[in-house]
Amino acid sequence: MSKLEEILAKMAERSLEQHERSLEQQAQIAQQQSQIAGLIDAIKIMPGVQNPVAVTVQPAAVDPMIARADKVQRLSMSMRKTNRIKDFKASNDSDIRMFIKKFEGELETLKP
Structure with missing residues (x-):
């Protein structure tokens, strides 16, 4: 036991x-x-819990230089990705004015 x-x-x-x-x-x-x-x-x-405080939100002001730099960056990336813009090759039958005209046209289509 x-x-x-x-x-x-x-x-x-x-x-x-x-x-x-x-x-x-x-x-x-x-x-x-x-x-x-x-x-x-x-x-x-x-x-503020019982009566919420009114808050006004304003978007941050964008510096114009920063906005421009961003646009240039995006345009540069688009130009690198596209195959339509070719380098100018100087030869007897090449026309620089025609190349500039085509280049400006393609640039306009790439702008955001």
């Missing part, structure tokens, strides 16, 4: 420990709930 008593004593200790742990967990849960309730009350007191 001594083994049986030892087993019963161990079981009683374990159940007591589990009960203590569950009480601690319940105390922690109650503390967390009280903290949450306190935070909710603090948020309700904050200005």
Whole structure:
């Protein structure tokens, strides 16, 4: 019977420990709930929560130089990707004016 008593004593200790742990967990849960309730009350007191503040948003002013640089960058990328603009090759039958006219036409089609 001594083994049986030892087993019963161990079981009683374990159940007591589990009960203590569950009480601690319940105390922690109650503390967390009280903290949450306190935070909710603090948020309700904050200005702007009950009556929202009117905010006017204005887009940031774009510097003209930055806008131009961006356009030039996009145009440059488009020119590199297209196959329609060829390099001018000087020869007896090539006409620079015709090349410039074609180049300007293609440039106009690539502009955003």
